[in-house]
Amino acid sequence: MGKQALEIFRESLPVLQVLSDPNRQDILLLLSENGKMTVNEITEQLPLSRPAVSHHLKLLKNAGVVGVEQLGTLRYYFLSMQDSVDLLRRLLAALERDCL
Known part of the structure; x- marks a missing residue:
């Protein structure tokens, strides 16, 4: 692996790691099918607690895979x-380019 490929790989690790979890994959699927959703709406569709969903959303947000929009008292994830x-x-x- 070339130096540039290794640098990009290291930069990609947070995204790859966050996408590896099946629960986060389920959340992404829900958001892709439904658009913007609140934590409660997501929790209703999954066998996870609200704190667990919030935790997964935080990790997805920190990795730049989901965004959040505040409307009044509700936070919508997308x-x-x-x-x-x-x-x-x-x-x-x-x-x-570097490895094949």
């Missing part, structure tokens, strides 16, 4: 994956 997808595309291109 997919925000463009930067992550662009980073993973850069990783794939670097791996193809």
